[in-house]
Amino acid sequence: MSLEPRIVKESFNRIEPDGEKATAYFYGRLFAENPRLRALFPPAMDLQRDRLFHALTRIVWSLDSPETLSAYLGQLGRDHRKFGVLREHYPAVGDALIATLRRFAADEWTPEAEAAWREAYRTAAAIMVDSAEQDAAQSPPWWVAEVVEHDRRAPDLAVITLRTAQPLPYRAGQYVTVQTARWPRVWRPYSIANAPRSDGLLRLHVRAVPGGWVSGALVRHTRQGDTVSLGPAMGTMTLDPDGDRDLLLVAGGTGLSPLKAIAEQVIMAGRRRDVHLVVGARTERDLYDLPDLRLLESSYPSLRVVPVLSDEPDSDGPRGPVSDALERLHDWDGHDAYVSGPADMIRRTVGELQRLGMPLERVHHDLLEADKLAVPSVPASPSRL
Numbered sequence: 001m002s003l004e005p006r007i008v009k010e011s012f013n014r015i016e017p018d019g020e021k022a023t024a025y026f027y028g029r030l031f032a033e034n035p036r037l038r039a040l041f042p043p044a045m046d047l048q049r050d051r052l053f054h055a056l057t058r059i060v061w062s063l064d065s066p067e068t069l070s071a072y073l074g075q076l077g078r079d080h081r082k083f084g085v086l087r088e089h090y091p092a093v094g095d096a097l098i099a100t101l102r103r104f105a106a107d108e109w110t111p112e113a114e115a116a117w118r119e120a121y122r123t124a125a126a127i128m129v130d131s132a133e134q135d136a137a138q139s140p141p142w143w144v145a146e147v148v149e150h151d152r153r154a155p156d157l158a159v160i161t162l163r164t165a166q167p168l169p170y171r172a173g174q175y176v177t178v179q180t181a182r183w184p185r186v187w188r189p190y191s192i193a194n195a196p197r198s199d200g201l202l203r204l205h206v207r208a209v210p211g212g213w214v215s216g217a218l219v220r221h222t223r224q225g226d227t228v229s230l231g232p233a234m235g236t237m238t239l240d241p242d243g244d245r246d247l248l249l250v251a252g253g254t255g256l257s258p259l260k261a262i263a264e265q266v267i268m269a270g271r272r273r274d275v276h277l278v279v280g281a282r283t284e285r286d287l288y289d290l291p292d293l294r295l296l297e298s299s300y301p302s303l304r305v306v307p308v309l310s311d312e313p314d315s316d317g318p319r320g321p322v323s324d325a326l327e328r329l330h331d332w333d334g335h336d337a338y339v340s341g342p343a344d345m346i347r348r349t350v351g352e353l354q355r356l357g358m359p360l361e362r363v364h365h366d367l368l369e370a371d372k373l374a375v376p377s378v379p380a381s382p383s384r385l
């Protein structure tokens with residue numbers, strides 16, 4: 001049977017307004033019928049519910065674009081290895097999903113809809129399982145990493161350097177998920193802040209967000225010598241290896257992390273490209289990495305680092321939200337842009353770059369799933385079915 005994206009989308013549209021109730025029902029049913037599966041999930045399920053819905057939305061809207069779907073599900077399948085998910089777990093998830101749709105799609109639920117969903121789920125699960133099994137031949141399900149340096153740059157911010165026991169392949173601009181001993185089964189995404197190095201060290205920039213389990217543990221309760229677990233590298237906000245256009249990198253807060261990796265990658269590639277790294281921060285004190293960035297700038301004459309302060313009306317340099325400063329800084333015609341930071345900042349910056357005439361396909365961003373940006377073309381971070 002072929003995929004029927006239209007039928008799947010129609011019934012999904014019907015349940016979308018009830019997304020929260022539907023996902024709660026889904027997990028309730030899954031765990032009631034398969035109590036042993038509960039152990040694969042984190043103790044608190046709130047964020048998990050959002051992730052499921054986010055992943056489903058992405059899958060449903062990519063059904064008629066096989067390449068995007070396959071790339072996304074392949075990544076999702078590989079990432080699920082770290083949760084201990086196996087081929088035999090998928091049918092139970094599929095049954096709970098169909099039962100949920102049957103209940104919430106109500107009058108849209110027909111035998112055709114059920115057949116279309118079963119086929120869509122079968123296809124999605126097969127891609128995830130195949131990708132996980134292929135990955136198992138060459139990579140561990142997760143990587144153990146030792147903290148070799150913990151640099152607390154502010155009460156709520158740390159730059160953490162990690163050494164993995166086995167090499168963890170990644171590209172500049174990608175992120176990994178991190179699990180700490182303090183919160184088993186809770187994984188959170190952080191971008192890697194350096195280009196791949198011969199000694200394999202990885203650096204993360206972590207801000208402890210209010211109520212953040214993993215970020216709080218990483219900033220306040222992690223010391224040199226501790227170990228953390230890392231999931232596989234993910235994300236598509238990477239450099240085109242053949243690209244040669246000048247670059248505009250726009251960072252908000254710790255969103256600097258992947259852009260610093262990209263700037264380092266450009267420098268290491270040795271090809272001359274002008275790079276503007278525009279770093280948005282609230283105050284002077286929040287420019288937590290400026291000395292390092294200035295060092296990078298002094299080693300590469302084509303790199304210009306421009307801090308923009310949003311909450312310091314008296315500062316001499318560019319002021320205001322980082323998106324608003326771009327027009328005055330330079331003519332961005334012919335540039336590729338990479339944008340990383342809080343979701344609203346990304347939205348505004350992407351909108352501003354479009355207004356300034358930059359074609360959308362030259363604006364790269366990789367919204368972390370927690371930010372829940374309603375842009376269907378945006379790649380998401382790890383989610384679990």
Ligand SMILES: NC(=O)C1=CN([C@@H]2O[C@H](COP(=O)(O)OP(=O)(O)OC[C@H]3O[C@@H](n4cnc5c(N)ncnc54)[C@H](O)[C@@H]3O)[C@@H](O)[C@H]2O)C=CC1
Pocket residue numbers: 189190191192205206207251252253254255256257258279280281282283308309310311320321322323340341342343344345346348349368
């Ligand atoms: N730590 C990491 O590896 C990564 C973090 N991120 C995301 O970056 C964000 C960093 O947050 P914070 O450091 O607390 O940054 P923040 O909230 O202090 O904001 C820093 C700057 O971003 C700009 N900005 C913020 N909101 C804006 C808006 N609505 N419009 C225009 N500009 C705006 C401003 O210039 C502001 O000074 C988080 O959302 C995080 O998820 C993204 C990628 C990687």
